[in-house]
Amino acid sequence: MIIKAPLSSEKAIRLMESENKLVFIVDKKATKNLIKTELESMFQVKVKNVNTLIGPDAKKRAYVTFSDETPAIDLATKLELM
Secondary structure: OOEEEEOOOHHHHHHHHHHOEEEEEEOOOOOHHHHHHHHHHHHOOOEEEEEEEEOOOOOEEEEEEEOOOOOHHHHHHHOOOO
16 A cells, blocks of 8 residues: 555644645655555545655655645545544
């Protein structure tokens, strides 16, 4: 499984509200295209962009920007982050 868990930190919530983004912890070997494809098929959403980052805790995070017709808050509610 590529996507391990959604992240619900203060920064992640702020990004969700201001930039329509969600943050996920993903597998270290996951590529941006794999992350995008899996999210689109799992949740039937439109992904605009994926940025990845390996943090100081050695976990890979994916910052996923959703298209305008897919509000990140709706998906966060579905994932029980809100």
